[in-house]
Amino acid sequence: MMRRVSRRExxxxxxxxxxxxxxxxxxxxxAPTSASVTPQVPAGTATATVEVGVAATQTAVAAAQATExxxxxxxxxxxxxxxxxxxxLLAKMEEDKEKAIAEGKTVIEWLSAWGTILSxxxxxxxWLMKEFMERNPEIFIAYTPSSAYTGAFNEVVMMRLAxxxxxxxxxxxxxxxxxxxxxxxxxxxxxxxxxxxxxxxSIVPAxxxxxxxxxxxxxxxxxxxxxxxxxxxxxxxxxxxxxEQDKLPKTYDELREWSAKMTRWEGDRLxxxxxxxxxxxxxxxxxxxxxxxxxxxxxxxxxxxxxxxAFLEYLVRWLDEEYKGDIDRVMAQGNWGGLYPANAMPMGxxxxxxxxxxxxxxxxxxxxxxxxTVPTRAVGMRPYNSCWPxxxxxxxxAKHPKEAFEFVAYCTIDGAKWWWNQWxxxxxxxxxxxxxxxxxxxxxxxxxxxxxxxxxxxQIMEDIVIQWNxxxxxxxxxxxxxxxxxxxxxxxxxxxxxxxxQKACQGKLEEVLATAAI
Amino acid sequence: MAKAQSPCSLRHSLWRSRRLQAxxxxxxxxxxxxxxxxxxxxxxxxxxFYFSFTRYNILQPPRFVGLQNYANLLFNDQRLRISVxxxxxxxxxxxxLSLSLSLLLALLLNARVRGVSVFRTIYYMPxxxxxxxxxxxxxVILEPRQGLVNSLLMQxxxxxxxxxxxxxxxSKPALLLLSLWTMGPAVLIFLASxxxxxxxxxxxxxxxxxxxxxxxxxxxxPMISPVILxxxxxxxxxxxxxxxSAFVAGAAGTxxxxxxxxxxxxxxxxxxxxxxxxxAQAFRYFEMGYASAMAVVLFLVIMCLTxxxxxxxxxxxxxxxxxx
Numbered sequence: 001m002m003r004r005v006s007r008r009e010x011x012x013x014x015x016x017x018x019x020x021x022x023x024x025x026x027x028x029x030x031a032p033t034s035a036s037v038t039p040q041v042p043a044g045t046a047t048a049t050v051e052v053g054v055a056a057t058q059t060a061v062a063a064a065q066a067t068e069x070x071x072x073x074x075x076x077x078x079x080x081x082x083x084x085x086x087x088x089l090l091a092k093m094e095e096d097k098e099k100a101i102a103e104g105k106t107v108i109e110w111l112s113a114w115g116t117i118l119s120x121x122x123x124x125x126x127w128l129m130k131e132f133m134e135r136n137p138e139i140f141i142a143y144t145p146s147s148a149y150t151g152a153f154n155e156v157v158m159m160r161l162a163x164x165x166x167x168x169x170x171x172x173x174x175x176x177x178x179x180x181x182x183x184x185x186x187x188x189x190x191x192x193x194x195x196x197x198x199x200x201x202s203i204v205p206a207x208x209x210x211x212x213x214x215x216x217x218x219x220x221x222x223x224x225x226x227x228x229x230x231x232x233x234x235x236x237x238x239x240x241x242x243x244e245q246d247k248l249p250k251t252y253d254e255l256r257e258w259s260a261k262m263t264r265w266e267g268d269r270l271x272x273x274x275x276x277x278x279x280x281x282x283x284x285x286x287x288x289x290x291x292x293x294x295x296x297x298x299x300x301x302x303x304x305x306x307x308x309x310a311f312l313e314y315l316v317r318w319l320d321e322e323y324k325g326d327i328d329r330v331m332a333q334g335n336w337g338g339l340y341p342a343n344a345m346p347m348g349x350x351x352x353x354x355x356x357x358x359x360x361x362x363x364x365x366x367x368x369x370x371x372x373t374v375p376t377r378a379v380g381m382r383p384y385n386s387c388w389p390x391x392x393x394x395x396x397x398a399k400h401p402k403e404a405f406e407f408v409a410y411c412t413i414d415g416a417k418w419w420w421n422q423w424x425x426x427x428x429x430x431x432x433x434x435x436x437x438x439x440x441x442x443x444x445x446x447x448x449x450x451x452x453x454x455x456x457x458x459q460i461m462e463d464i465v466i467q468w469n470x471x472x473x474x475x476x477x478x479x480x481x482x483x484x485x486x487x488x489x490x491x492x493x494x495x496x497x498x499x500x501x502q503k504a505c506q507g508k509l510e511e512v513l514a515t516a517a518i
Numbered sequence: 519m520a521k522a523q524s525p526c527s528l529r530h531s532l533w534r535s536r537r538l539q540a541x542x543x544x545x546x547x548x549x550x551x552x553x554x555x556x557x558x559x560x561x562x563x564x565x566x567f568y569f570s571f572t573r574y575n576i577l578q579p580p581r582f583v584g585l586q587n588y589a590n591l592l593f594n595d596q597r598l599r600i601s602v603x604x605x606x607x608x609x610x611x612x613x614x615l616s617l618s619l620s621l622l623l624a625l626l627l628n629a630r631v632r633g634v635s636v637f638r639t640i641y642y643m644p645x646x647x648x649x650x651x652x653x654x655x656x657x658v659i660l661e662p663r664q665g666l667v668n669s670l671l672m673q674x675x676x677x678x679x680x681x682x683x684x685x686x687x688x689s690k691p692a693l694l695l696l697s698l699w700t701m702g703p704a705v706l707i708f709l710a711s712x713x714x715x716x717x718x719x720x721x722x723x724x725x726x727x728x729x730x731x732x733x734x735x736x737x738x739x740p741m742i743s744p745v746i747l748x749x750x751x752x753x754x755x756x757x758x759x760x761x762x763s764a765f766v767a768g769a770a771g772t773x774x775x776x777x778x779x780x781x782x783x784x785x786x787x788x789x790x791x792x793x794x795x796x797x798a799q800a801f802r803y804f805e806m807g808y809a810s811a812m813a814v815v816l817f818l819v820i821m822c823l824t825x826x827x828x829x830x831x832x833x834x835x836x837x838x839x840x841x842x
Contacts, residue, residue, distance in 0.1 A: 154801040154802065155801050158576045158577065158801065158804075159576075161576075161577055162576045162577055178804065179577065182575050182577040182578055182804060183577060183578055184577045267677055268677050268678040269677065269678070328681055328684070328685040328686065328687070328785065329678065329681070331662075331681055331684040331685065331785070332662040332663075332678075332679075332680065332681025332682075332684055332685055333662055333663055333681075334662070334663050335661075335663070349663075472803070474802040474803065475802065475803045478783075478798070478802070481783075482783070482787065485785060485786055485787075486786070489686065489785070489786055491786065508803075512804075515573075515578070515581075517578065
């Protein structure tokens with residue numbers, strides 16, 4: 001017969017069970033990392049196979065690093081790190097961080113907008129950390145990818161800054177100036193002045209300007225990839241158009257003419273598109289400027305300038321004459337823009353696009369292109385292009401600002417080679433050696449052409465338009481998007497749309513500046 | 519001289535102390551949850567209410583501005599009106615569609631046929647897919663040029679199929695389609711309630727000559743009306759708070775969406791739902807005070823609607839035994 005358990009007995013046994021559980025849980029290893037038992041691969045055992053395409057790029061990069069393959073990062077060979085799950089990696093990093101603290105190292109936390117270092121073995125962040133720690137054994141980089149917070153990056157940055165628990169350095173896609181005017185960013189000019197190499201005049205001025213507000217520097221553009229025009233070589237050849245760079249369209253009228261030749265409708269179906277000027281995102285800043293206008297002059301919004309309105313009208317005419325005046329029909333028929341494998345150009349249904357320099361590294365190797373600068377409104381006008389910098393900033397109350405800046409400087413100077421070689425992001429440091437060219441370019445197009453691309457990339461960085469440094473950058477980008485959307489859907493005329501966007505953006509800017517902390 | 523306690527009062531005080539002890543133990547078990555609710559629900563709710571009267575960007579201390587946020591919200595914000603209209607449109611379609619379709623599915627899954635448990639699993643599975651993954655999956659299915667749906671439509675002779683998320687006319691129906699795909703929980707709840715409908719009542723009605731529709735309308739519906747009430751309230755709350763799917767689909771469908779990322783309103787702001795706009799205000803534009811005001815208004819609207827529904831429930835919800 002079962003004995004009846006009293007309440008006291010039940011509670012005491014529950015407490016014992018819970019207590020045992022807690023003790024066992026705390027004794028358990030943080031994650032199945034198996035760091036201590038994994039044999040390390042001896043140096044030089046990594047084999048490089050000759051492959052084509054994307055694999056070839058990865059192989060080229062791996063081959064370049066083969067000699068260092070056995071140098072562990074955080075106690076593990078690189079292959080094992082790349083074979084981990086996200087949770088295992090995060091647990092391992094936490095474990096290593098504790099170890100570094102116990103060893104008396106300075107631990108700096110690097111919070112990154114980039115999702116993970118696991119998604120792509122050529123991802124530069126891993127190599128940046130690895131080499132920096134090898135050079136600075138007294139510093140440990142605790143890498144926190146945005147995936148650690150399931151991608152809710154903005155929220156995490158804001159909360160941590162507000163809670164007084166900032167990371168030491170943040171890699172962000174949004175404007176650091178937006179944080180700076182709210183008192184959350186460290187001014188970097190004094191640190192730059194004191195640094196041996198990373199002086200204010202050591203960065204391409206146009207690139208540095210994207211991180212400055214009223215002459216003060218709030219972040220560093222480790223790289224600043226400019227935009228350029230890409231054309232499908234096969235399509236140009238098919239139409240009998242020249243493929244030499246100096247013969248590619250220099251003005252918008254020329255580009256429009258070429259685009260019209262490429263575009264082909266089959267009834268209601270857009271079978272092949274030439275250039276779609278309205279699918280360009282961040283590069284619109286450069287395109288408005290190249291048309292003689294400009295959306296932002298670094299201090300105030302200038303969206304309703306006559307040249308901008310003229311450009312909007314020009315886009316509508318283009319839409320009407322070449323794309324049957326129906327933006328929805330056009331957008332519904334392809335993944336326009338960009339050179340990534342899933343985009344329309346490599347898929348063989350689009351002839352030209354304007355996009356970032358990094359596309360060289362991401363387009364399918366079999367896709368052949370030619371490239372040139374973003375066209376201007378008329379011959380002889382100053383060229384402009386947009387850029388997308390990889391910006392790093394140090395929060396106001398960072399625990400180790402000096403070491404953090406040292407890391408930022410490394411990422412901008414020597415470490416920039418990782419961005420360059422693996423993602424074809426163009427370094428913003430003036431003295432960066434663009435020769436030898438990017439390994440990813442060489443793997444795709446060969447040494448000679450890669451050298452040409454590198455030279456071209458460095459050259460057009462001088463023409464980067466000012467953007468990214470507005471205190472209300474995200475708000476303004478949304479408004480500019482909206483303006484384009486409304487104009488191309490013809491629900492608002494270009495002038496009214498531009499005036500509305502101007503009013504909203506400038507109004508917001510002034511509102512924020514009224515209580516600015518800097 | 520100490521007064522001797524009577525056996526009766528001694529028993530009473532013992533009983534009292536045991537009762538107190540039991541209560542203390544009970545409360546100590548509840549305490550973690552009580553603390554959780556106070557810290558993670560009550561405090562943020564109250565803080566949000568306070569922030570709604572301030573200009574607050576999270577990084578600097580809040581500044582009291584009285585009713586300014588509410589005034590801006592009511593009179594000055596055109597995008598807010600768009601987001602309200604979008605959310606109302608979505609709710610107006612989602613609530614009746616999700617209720618009727620999930621009930622229909624539950625009725626089918628209630629049938630005594632072979633392999634019905636497999637179907638139940640199949641219909642429930644989509645709700646286990648994380649919302650972001652589900653949205654991305656539907657983006658692929660509804661991809662205008664090569665997606666499954668448009669490929670089928672083209673084979674059926676539709677020369678210009680819809681652009682779905684990239685077309686302002688079709689983006690909301692596409693979002694509805696995606697949302698309805700994940701109605702598994704509502705189906706399960708309906709199914710459980712259908713199992714509770716007394717079979718003898720249905721049999722008696724059949725003997726009395728009632729047809730299938732009459733049995734459904736006069737017996738099944740009243741018997742499951744408390745569950746309809748529950749699903750109705752939940753559907754309204756969920757539809758007003760739709761965020762993830764609209765956010766992910768909206769970002770993808772925006773012209774010039776690439777680099778100026780995060781706009782998330784979709785073509786012509788057609789996917790700018792109330793919560794998407796609230797998120798943008800809080801975490802893109804640094805306007806936490808304004809976002810808090812938006813949250814308070816949403817809370818009041820949902821609360822009013824819920825109260826109205828509960829008030830009206832006396833007329834259409836049948837509780838067996840008359841207990842409400």
